[in-house]
Amino acid sequence: MSLTDDPAPITPRRARTVALAGLIGTTIEWYDFFIYGMAAALVFAPQFFPGASPVAGTLAALSTFAVGFLARPIGGALMGHFGDRVGRRSMLVLSLLIMGVGTLLIGLLPTYATIGVAAPILLVLLRVAQGIGVGGEWGGATLLALEHAPASRRTLYSSFPQVGLPLGVVLASLVFLLVRLAVDEAAFVAWGWRIPFLISAALVVFGLVLRLRLEESPQFARVRSRDQVRRSPLGDVLRAPRTLLPASGINVAVSGTANIMLVFTLSYVTARQLVSSSTMLAITVITAMIWAGVIPLAAILAERYGRRPLLLAGTGLLTAWAFPYFWLIDTGTVGGVLVACVMTGIGVAVASGPYGAHIAEAFPTAVRYSGSSVAYAIGGVLGGAVAPIVATALFAATGTATAISAYAVALGFVSITAVLTLGSPCPDPSGDSGTNDHLDAPGAVSASDPTR
Template sequence: MSEPHRPRRVALAGLIGTTIEWYDFFIYGTAAALVFAPQFFPQVSPVAGTLAALSTFAIGFVARPVGGAVMGHFGDRLGRRRMLVASLLIMGVGTLLIGLLPTYAAIGVAAPVLLVLLRFVQGIGVGGEWGGATLLALEHAPPSKRTLYSSLPQVGLPLGVVLASLVFLVVRLGLDPAAFAAWGWRVPFLLSAVLVVFGLVLRLRLDESPEFEQVRAQTEVRRAPLADVLRTPRVLVPAACLNVLVSGLANVLLVFTLGYVATRQLVGASTMLAVTVVTALVWAGVIPLAAVWAARRGRRPVILVGVAVLTLWAFPYFWLIDTGTVLGTLAACVVAGAGFAVASGPYGAYLAEAFPTAVRYSGASVAYAVGSVLGGALAPIVATVLFAATGTGTAISAYVVVLGLVSLVATLTLRSPHPVTDEPASPAPADAPLERKPA
């Protein structure tokens, strides 16, 4: 393929790879909401079983900073491409083994223990995925396309949700409830093996990042890149808090709401999965539009618009869900999905360029993963506890508003040293905050 098309190929490969990784990650969330409580935690009450299942979902988020730190370290020392291949392999193996895992009825307490271990493996894999895919797209892109190309791996998240939801929906509709609970839930996990092979073929054909190659050529590779990142809390702390709202509300929508509507008998599980698919498609479609908007108007203002929309939507979201109508549920979720997209479109470039090239994989991966723990890991658990205590979604909405205020402050605080816009084309961003000299 000719040189001008290489950045597009890299961005597209990043999109496909992240879609596969997020498919693996979110089929677990769907299964945790629908079937894991009786399959792996039958010895406790339904509420306790649901909390236990959602807690294992959260383990994947807790593991993500570990994956981000380890793969970020080697990504900054050995290269982005190698770590992307490793992350996909780790995720694929973990997901396949979950699909083969015996339940509590077969092996007793070993079943939930192994489930937690494999979920941790999934978290390790995805912890290094986002940073590597975003950086490879960003660092291959021409100056005027950095925001747009780095947004494409973000599209992989909602597309992974679409793929996971569609597979679960087809399996649910094709099997009776007993067969789905007995073995049908395993099909989406086993299908992952085919997708991972496809993703590996794509990634093995990618070139290394030219910006990383420049760092290596100039002997600027850091011995301990994560340590350099940790010494700059003024960058790391707001970077880690930047995405807590999107991560938190997204996992309330994708995980908690499935169980919420089922418990209150508002809409059927299959209908909710279909709503999730529509929402994720809107989310995926708006992300590149938000990136183009940010390239013209500035990344921070667009992120602030997305954060404001989601914060203001916290209460209407549950009001509409509680109507018990398909239209109300669809409206609640689609508006939220559009808000996620607006906040996410410029997010990859804004976060990544807050860190200099030599430590960018470590900084971006750890910040993203820590934000996901603070937002996404805790949100379904907190929402379940608040709903059990109050019986309504009002307290959950208040919690989402708090997350919104955290993201608002972080967005205003983080300084990402890039031009206000991507137009006209400008040189690659300076590596000023942490770099000893330009890379």
Template sequence: MTVPTPPTPRGLRRVALASLVGTAIEWYDFFIYGTAAVLVFAPQFFPGSSDLAGTLAAFSTLAVGFLARPLGGALMGHFGDLVGRKSMLVLSLLLMGSATFAIGLLPTYADIGVWAPILLVVLRFLQGFGVGGEWGGAVLLAVENAPPGKRGFYGSFPQMGVPAGVILSNSVFLLILATVGKQGFIDWAWRLPFLGSIVLVAAGMLIRAKIGETPEFAETRDQGLRRNPLLTVVRDNPRQLLLAGGTFLANNAIGYVMIVYMLSYGTKTLKLSQNTMLTLVLIASAVWLVTLPAFSALSDRVGRRPVFLGGGLVLLAWSIPFFLLLDTKTIPLMVVAVVITALGLSATYGPQAALFAELFDADVRYSGASLGYQLGAIFGGGFAPFIAAWLQGTTGSSLWVGAYLTALSLISFVCITVLRGRERSTVEATPQLV
């Protein structure tokens, strides 16, 4: 039997870089779609609709990506447990990059009629499928290579890919808007972020090609893998899967409301400029990026659940004040709104990688972690921008959106209070979950 060799310090740095860069590229691809859905897809792919109907239609295509994510997570998680983490990470990046590049070439409704939104939905589905398999593999790459006692910190690197992807995507949109103006952006320049992603994907592929399998996967492979890890984890771990998904509802919904819906709300309801709203998202994402590893490292010392619970309380208490401050249209107060939200997101997202890995045995861990994550994503962030837009449009009040997010925060808070790790997990779980 092969004895797994722990990675060297240089190897650890390479793993951390591969997990961060790869996920940042994947999330850049995923998020530029969300930003474009707010700024350009309604008139380009759903013309003739009312402003609200066009926005809802664009957000509906956004949700399609979330519907595909559990499928990608299930299938790639299954094969990631069978043939290895690395191959699925390469496949997910290739699939996401190809779909994103194709969106940049897509004809609009004026060019090919109803086929334009149909093809947009198909490509969004492929994006969702790719990113569905990305998270679990990137997380396990980091966590399973991490030294004992630092799994939370190393697990934060793929998590940082989310705010890094937001910063990269919004910075690109701000640069293009400043260069070509609003009309030039709507007419043609919106395609540039999608087409340019092919360069990032190529760089990510080169980085990931240099990494190997994790020591824990190598060990389970030598001992004999389960023939059907997906079926096994669903049959043996239904409670962990459902509770893991529940812990992620609030974080994902509030994150997408801030990243995607807030752009629409700020420009169409509050009548603020696109640059102002994109800048607010950038500020929130920068705070999220910087504080995320700090909360993750803290979870190595005090446990995952205490950090999660603290962040959950912030999200629970802040969902309604968040919109009250946005509604003032006073920039300093709006900055306060997004910064405090970002702190709550960091505390409930940073330790998540290690927490989800600690719930499942190594031979079903890719399947289990991916499914738990994507269940929370589809019922949390998948429909959040659509529901938020519908609530605001039908009631005329942002407080109903805040109430919706408060309800999800309560569900997530309850889930994390009852979630426990598995002592049989080969990842050191018990000392850190209690």
């Protein structure tokens, strides 16, 4: 297909292939991203921050986890800018490559005992690389799926990259669990934790092969052919805070709550000896599998009833569940912990189903990669980056999880306000955004419908 001509019609098979490729690619990227969080919760404190107290060491390790989130807006801004100027496909290939190289090098990184203070410094730099990679990943994968999808299935197809997150968690948890079961505690702390990072190399090669076969987004191709590419798409997005700010806030509760569950709770239950780390990893796998299954169901419901009601339902569930979550965790029973995590996973999934399409279509095609990527990354910083750190600090200061639950409720109110504030899909002067070009199509978003 030439970029000088309007793109050919998209076949259903091609649309499904693009969505599936996006799912596989995001699964690999989130696997890379979350094995770091699990290692930070379990082993990075003694390996890279020895000599610190247990709380200080855990805080330092979780701070390096947060660095990945802080780097995501950089990746989102850089890859969003070039994704809106050069194309979505090339940035997706680059994001996976950056993430893969960073993850592999973490698996090979000498510890503090070998190279001293250089070890934590290099760990932070490689975590920054991971953050840059995943910062450009989500927007590109979501847009390729959205912009290839039939008008009536944009919400469903764009939910596929969202499914990649819990599947990445499943894969990361299973690999960590298998390694934990295969070696004893001393061997795991000494070298076993490296295995999940090294496995990433094979996964990344597989993902790159898939992405190099993808075609460019037809909507971006049309923008190019009509000479509507913006000179500074990121600047255009930053000059529209009435869209960017609420778009950024919608993901705060989901990101924060998910990382309290995935990262903080792992160290919390281990330190308090509520359940073993292996049991918690198994519960995480079950939770993430249910989470992955609910996302497309929520997307289908959003196509019928509107995206905004599903976003409010999922975020409302997370907010209401904040206190019961830790009440059940503190029982120390496998059943209690499982119910706590599964209900949280369902809340995250319900809000995640319509999220990709809702955020992407808040921006016109010519700046969509920049807008959606930066909004998603900022939400991740305000929610997921600081949540495990805040949770650890609150527990250390109070000795209970009550303050952590109150913090999760506050995150929920931020996101609910953002959902209610973000306006209808943005009119697109290219006539090609997936918003106003198919307003009358079944399941499409109408600017005149406040529930969407």
